[in-house]
Amino acid sequence: MAARDSVMTPIATRDAGTGHAHFGRLLLAEWTKIRSVRSTYWSLIALIIAFLFFSWLFPYLTVVNWKQASPEQQANLYLDPIGSITGSGLFIGQLAVAVLGVMVTASEYSTGMIRSTLLASPHRVRMLAAKSIVFTLLILVIGEVIAFLGFFIGRQTFKSLVSVDLNSGNVREVFGVGLYLAMLGLFALVVGALLRHVAGAITGIVALLLVISNLIQLIPGRIGKYLYTYEPTNAGFVITAKRLPDNFLISSWQGYGVFALWTAVLWALAAYLLVRRDA
Amino acid sequence: MIEVRDLVKRYGDTTAVDHLSFAVEPGRITGFLGPNGAGKSTTMRLILGLDRPSSGSALIDGLPYRDLRDPLRYVGALLEARAVHGGRSAFNHLLYLAQTQGVPKRRVSEVLELVGLSGVAKKRTKGFSLGMGQRLGIAAALLGDPKILILDEPVNGLDPEGVLWVRQLLKALAGEGRTIFVSSHLMNEMAVTADHLIVIGRGKLQADMPVGQFIAQFSDTAVLVRTPEAEALRAAAGERGWTVADTDLDGALIVTGSTAPEIGELAAARGLVLHELTPQRASLEEAYMELTRETGEFAHRPAPAWGGADGRA
């Protein structure tokens, strides 16, 4: 059409060389999105401060109250010092990660942003992949940094009672903190993408983390053990633990694999629905 | 060029878009009209790949939107609903959009300047007024320098200068050969903006024609005449079978069934002096109301039928 040919737009001239950088651009754009809202900073600051503070507080209280502690508690510390350092921080910090993960996807719907996003990247699965990669890597890096920082803070605090050294046998427990948080973040992101509702998704994840994962234990018999073991957050959490819970059926890495599998299945479902559903 | 072919969209039992076919050609401004719930927004969402058609297709230069590579460089869209995160600055909102398309950062500043938001580029959009949000939406639409623009109610919330600016902008862009598809409820604004009209009602096509033809087809033509010899003119017009009516304007007559040149020539032949001879163009609004009355599809509801597909929150 003559009218169209006469328009000299940059489109024609730049189209040729754009092929492969596409996914890289989406990663960059998703990174821009994540770093340009305050809720990211607040959630991450909450995670970092809570984790580091509890990595100091719990060992500190243990040292101060050592005399009053029961032999059982004292034994516990010698058996699982790393768990004593990271456990309580992780318990609080995981909530910040879950909330942020949900926000990354669900807030696109609550704000209407999703329309802009999908107009720019109508290849929806690629967009979800880019978002997942950027967010998971972000949490993984921050998670590992605070895991080791927290570990060293706790070790210093514990020094008078017990010396904790990293070795090939226990380094997984520290690394596991970052691994668990990263997978949990991705899991929350996927739940946000499935439910498309911030409050609903946060409620669901927090209920899963704090209530359901524990209530399942009360189910008697083998079914209870299965449910407890294969509940995604329980399965994933053991990557940070020295000893497996009594009713746990599989190993730490197997548990983490179960969590990853859950996440992968839900991710695939989210991707399928994202393509099928009207935005 | 946008082509809609036999497009259908159902939400449960309601058919929001009902076997709709039309084409939006480049080089002119095509207005998209229809009452609330007629399916305008749904049609735009289908064209933009946000919703999936139940059947039929909507193509951009022959491709579905979802198959466009770097779509923002082909199509710029402004949707009626808000599409920004209030916690993000205007600059960052445009920046990530630009990054998805490989558009340079410099272009973000350019479009912000173009729409007049440079001064508030770093502010979070939460505090933006309706008009500022609208300018940001227009900036996003222009970001990729697209050759097709799809705009839903673009002047919503703009002040008079903004309204005038948008009109001039659209005309300039159409003049460059771009395809401009713009929906609006403001008939009087459309009348001075659009070249071509597509009108839908209840999801069906009602009209697809140039604005002038639309007005001519759906209204009577009339001529306002002033003359010091009103009675002689009245008699002469009566002989020709034209209808002459008085108006509440002092002494002016409305002649229907004829054209201004015919009346002028009659007056000259009879030696009658004319003081005014003005063809009365019906307004687009009148023509539109006439169409909606004639088609009966969505005629004279006391109030629009709420809760149609367009009414989704």
Added chain:
Amino acid sequence: MIQATELTKRYGTRLAVDHADFTVAPGKVTGFLGPNGAGKSTTMRMILGLDRPTSGSVTINGVPYHRLAAPLREVGALLDAKAVHGGRSAYNHLLVLAKANGLPRSRVDAVIDLVGLHSVAGKRSGGFSLGMGQRLGIAAALLGDPGIVMFDEPVNGLDPEGILWIRNLMKALAAEGRTVFVSSHLMSEMALTADHLVVIGLGRILADEPMAEFIAKNSVSYVRVRSPQPAELAPKLALRGWRVERQPDESLHVYDTQPAQIGDVAGAEGLWLHELTLVQSSLEEAFMRLTAGSVEYHAGQSDDQGSPDGPAVAGWGTPLESQAPQAPQVEERIQ
């Protein structure tokens, strides 16, 4: 009747409204025009007693708003369509307002019928579209059967039938002898609705006069003449000292005169006329002419933008800036 006397509002060092004097009389629709940031909203808020004037006064039938015994019966206002609790039904929202002002339940039914929200009166207003919210706001404004109604951008979100409906509603309210004060950014809409205009720019009243007078004063008018004999007619008109411009389509634009005088000349010379029309500026053009000097920000000179940028990105030209007009800059002020 609304009367503003030396009305002034200062925010810090900024004068939002600057000694404004105007009167909004009953029996007609008065349009309130001005660019963004000109002080329209502030003025409306002061009329309704939401903001206090720094100095001067504004009265409603001679009394400041806060002294009115039954404000809803005197003034109905549509300011912000979304000032409704989303969880409450339209009916209950109106009922609460009615009870608070001692109005009977029958008024609620009456206004719901009037604005055409009958079928959704029981639904929560949270799910309302912009247009439905607007109708609910109008229903609330009319609840007390007030003698004065104020509408801020009433056609926002309405569809063409809704726009026609509210225009006719405003005219009908004025015809009943009520005072109708309406602000809008849509000049084409105002031109059809308002009888009288109050124009504000930079907080000062720039015009307070009938619509026709406003347009006549702020426009360039000419007479468009079509004739099958333009070559003979043009010199005859020019002889009278009128400026005649011949257009490419063979019509003539004649300045400094009226259609009747041209018709007399043509009649005397026995020349044929095919059209004889007085062409006036639109309200929009008149408004732009008047406010050109009073807008806080100015449309950027698009010529300034046209300079070809460096070769930073090959092919990333500047077709938009070079050919498209640029928007006026928004003030750096966010609510």
